[in-house]
Amino acid sequence: MKKISSLVVGALCGACVMAAQAASEDIEIMHWWTSGGEAKALDELKSRLKGAGYRWKDMAVEGGGGDKAMETLQARVSRGQPPEAAQMNGASIQSWGRQKALANLDAVAKEQQWESQIPAVVTRGLKVDGHFVAAPFNIHRANWLWINRDAFVKYAGRTPETWDQFFVMADRMKTAGILPIAHGSQPWQNFALFETVLLGVGGVDTYRRALIALDNEAIQSPKVEEALKVFRRLKSYTDGAAANDRNWNAATAMVVNNKAAMQFMGDWAKGEFFAAGKAADRDFLCIAPPGTQRSFLFIVDSFAVFKKGADEATAAQKTLARLIMTPSFQQAFNLAKGSVPLSANVDMAKFDVCGQQSSAYFVATSMVDTLVPSVAFHMALPVEQETALKNLVSEFWSNDAMPVAEAVRRIQRIRAIGTKDQH
Structure with a gap:
């Protein structure tokens, strides 16, 4: 019994140490979601990251529809201090990708089967040189x-x-x-x-x-x-x-x-x-x-992840990406944000008539080639x-x-x- 107890105690203590290590890790995220509806939507992700053992370090840049945020990001990266992740849209992802600044998320994408859930016209904007480098929240x-x-x-x-x-x-x-x-x-x-x-x-x-x-x-x-x-x-x-x-x-x-x-x-x-x-x-x-x-x-809102030494994303960045594409998060986030989920596994019944219309139009226009960036x-x-x-x-x-x-x-x-x- 004493031996078993010691093993249990040791395992529990090991878990405590791991949890403490995770809890001590910040994940800095740059974004421009500062209005009431946007902030409420983002709170859902902050809560889930906390539950996974990470501290959200906020780098909010208000105004400009993202233009001011991109200026701030450029300055941070120029100093060699990129955040773990940054809110981006398609062309910005490609630009940073060409600079070899973004980390690889292929492992998470394969695990969650992103390719089968997201239309090709969207995945093209999330990849650089054939590799996923950003996790998508929604379709606007x-x-x-x-x-x-x-x-x-x-x-x-x-x-x-x-x-x-x-x-x-x-x-x-x-x-x-x-x-x-x-x-x-x-x-x-x-x-x-x-x-x-x-x-x-x-x-x-x-x-x-x-x-x-x-x-x-x-x-x-x-x-x-x-x-x-x-x-x-x-x-x-x-x-x-x-x-x-x-x-x-x-x-x-x-x-x-x-x-x-x-x-x-x-x-x-x-x-x-x-x-x-x-x-x-x-x-x-x-x-x-x-x-x-x-x-x-x-418009697709995404968080692109920046290299932190290695080409592959860190454990914290993978956790972030995984949470973003979880169907329950996609539903909760988009209900608050006003957009619609990209994940094909989300029940749209809870969405209002505008959200349901938007989702239906997204599917229909992608089929008849009137879906334009x-x-x-x-x-x-x-x-x-x-x-x-x-x-x-x-x-x-x-x-x-x-x-x-x-x-x-x-x-x-x-x-x-x-x-x-x-x-």
Whole structure:
């Protein structure tokens, strides 16, 4: 008995030592999820990491739709001090991967069968040289229009399927003294609005050719000119200079609190409605912006893991990735975030009507090839080209004197920027 007791005690003590070692290990994570709905979603991961014996070391960088975070990350990596993981989207993952900075997650991907759960169009963005280097949280649809239900009932009458119908509805709101569009005039928000408009005006083919391929012929097409005109017209339905540097969640709050009728924003905006106790269909509506009903502008939120000596991810990084792709976490996180799960093993019954619609559209558009990556959210272009586009579109938004033809010519010139970094 004494021998058995000694073995038991020894085993327990060994477990205690291992637990203590794990508990003493920090895992530093850089992200830009700081708004109410985003923070609530992230708390789910923090809790699960704690349960696995790791301490979350927060490196939150607010604002800029991730642009400021990427600047901070670059500075940290330049000093040889990368975090264990960082929030990233497709093109950023590829850029860091080309710099040989990211660690290998193939073992976790094989264990959890990521390949069979995630569409190939998404996995391509999570891999570098054929190896997984990032764990995906979700799929976001960027092309959503959020409408205060009371304003819709009073002034809309029906869902606008064309831009002409949209402007009729917006005019009714404006005449009644209601601010039609809540907007934050930051470069990323301006460009996110523009790419949605271009998708609606020009369709998937024009979007792919003009914004992703930066094809000169497509950029000079009448559809791009029309999209720029619609984009500029939308400005007259915002509160103008008051929107300067307004964060996206502050714009969402305007719709939540009956200060504005609508907002063009990705499905993360829904988390702000939920955090305020609002319900889909009862308090707000989610519809596809005009012309984008049969397309899906996608964003995948991921945590990429940085090398900490070896090429393969550390035990802590593997635990993080494993937790992210666990079906129960995917469900809990995305219910709070407003996005939808990537894991094919998640029951969608608990999701609201907007989430269920988004999931259904994701599956359908992937089958008919109208699933397209968002340029605004780092999914398609090298950072130099993306930044140049954002700055140009914002300048066009703020400078009413800039001719459409000049904007078109300057978009054409962006093709030559940063091309060496694409290979």
